[in-house]
Amino acid sequence: MTREEIVSKVNAVLAEEFEVEESVISPDADIRKTLELDSLRLVDLISAIQVAFGVKVTTEELHLLTKFSDLYDYIEKNL
Amino acid sequence: MLYEAEEVLGLIPQREPVVMVSRLIDASGNRCHTGLSVTADNYFIEDDGLMAETGLIEHIAQSASAFAGHRYRMQSLPAPIGYIGEVRKFHCYRRPAIGDELQTEIIFEAEAEGVTLMSATTSCNGEAVADTKMKIFVEPVR
Amino acid sequence: MLLKDKFFSIENTVISNDGVTYQIRLLSDCDCYRGHFPGKPVSPGVCNIEMIRECAELFTGKDLFIEEIKQCRLTAVSSPAICPSLDVAIKLIPASDNTAYEINASITDQARTYMSLKGIFRTKQ
Numbered sequence: 149m150t151r152e153e154i155v156s157k158v159n160a161v162l163a164e165e166f167e168v169e170e171s172v173i174s175p176d177a178d179i180r181k182t183l184e185l186d187s188l189r190l191v192d193l194i195s196a197i198q199v200a201f202g203v204k205v206t207t208e209e210l211h212l213l214t215k216f217s218d219l220y221d222y223i224e225k226n227l
Numbered sequence: 228m229l230y231e232a233e234e235v236l237g238l239i240p241q242r243e244p245v246v247m248v249s250r251l252i253d254a255s256g257n258r259c260h261t262g263l264s265v266t267a268d269n270y271f272i273e274d275d276g277l278m279a280e281t282g283l284i285e286h287i288a289q290s291a292s293a294f295a296g297h298r299y300r301m302q303s304l305p306a307p308i309g310y311i312g313e314v315r316k317f318h319c320y321r322r323p324a325i326g327d328e329l330q331t332e333i334i335f336e337a338e339a340e341g342v343t344l345m346s347a348t349t350s351c352n353g354e355a356v357a358d359t360k361m362k363i364f365v366e367p368v369r
Numbered sequence: 370m371l372l373k374d375k376f377f378s379i380e381n382t383v384i385s386n387d388g389v390t391y392q393i394r395l396l397s398d399c400d401c402y403r404g405h406f407p408g409k410p411v412s413p414g415v416c417n418i419e420m421i422r423e424c425a426e427l428f429t430g431k432d433l434f435i436e437e438i439k440q441c442r443l444t445a446v447s448s449p450a451i452c453p454s455l456d457v458a459i460k461l462i463p464a465s466d467n468t469a470y471e472i473n474a475s476i477t478d479q480a481r482t483y484m485s486l487k488g489i490f491r492t493k494q
Contacts, residue, residue, distance in 0.1 A: 245404040281422070
């Protein structure tokens with residue numbers, strides 16, 4: 149899977165799961181603010197990534213990811 | 228069959244009159260099957276003799292609670308108290324009737340910071356009754 | 370109804386142009402607290418959902434079936450001790466064929482929101 153494919157798949161999956169426009173998801177945007185993540189929704193992000201890519205992000209690792217570009221990097225590295 | 232009737236009470240914190248799971252049939256990995264025998268004295272039976280949709284949600288929540296309790300027991304820990312945090316994409320296809328034997332499959336999908344995301348499908352004789360996604364907070368007993 | 374005058378009672382009704390708010394009282398002697406949980410009475414989340422349905426039935430004068438819950442968030446623990454008086458606010462949008470309602474509901478008091486719910490309630494045949 150190329151970087152472009154990862155980016156477009158992440159954006160599509162998260163836009164659907166979190167009911168936001170794909171256009172608000174950009175590499176430099178803040179993940180938590182953009183998706184309005186709170187303690188209840190964090191697990192939705194983990195599950196969506198796991199289902200779409202088979203990549204298991206732990207809570208600890210997720211806390212180190214701030215921007216969407218960090219998330220793309222993480223998935224690319226762990227695919 | 229792993230736990231039936233009275234034994235299942237060892238896995239969940241709820242007691243009568245609101246017990247909504249009759250048995251834990253099997254459990255392996257992140258998946259389990261539970262059952263509920265719908266009796267006339269069920270808390271959620273309405274005047275027309277059918278169970279309220281909310282009874283199905285409680286059955287699913289207590290099924291997850293029994294599964295979590297079973298997992299805790301495997302580690303020699305007491306049954307935790309679980310609270311429903313969120314119900315999403317719940318569909319009810321029909322309301323159960325007295326005499327129905329409901330079977331539910333629970334899949335624990337992911338866990339983060341004390342919140343477990345699960346999906347559930349309840350059926351009766353192979354016919355879909357309800358399905359949902361649910362989040363539960365699991366609070367260990369101190 | 371399963372829970373009206375057992376789990377809750379209605380104190381006041383405020384009708385707005387797109388729905389209704391029922392000011393309700395949680396009844397501490399409801400038998401559900403014997404089992405939920407012994408020695409630690411907490412209002413079952415599903416009873417709060419059921420209360421929304423019964424309030425919607427009272428307002429519409431119809432028996433309603435919970436066909437779908439798109440999302441229901443339970444954001445705080447409720448009990449007769451924590452929140453004896455609650456506002457159950459319901460907005461209803463009738464479907465074009467008038468056989469169902471799109472429901473937006475919340476359960477709140479001055480201090481906090483206990484539940485919010487979006488769903489489809491269908492008129493029973």
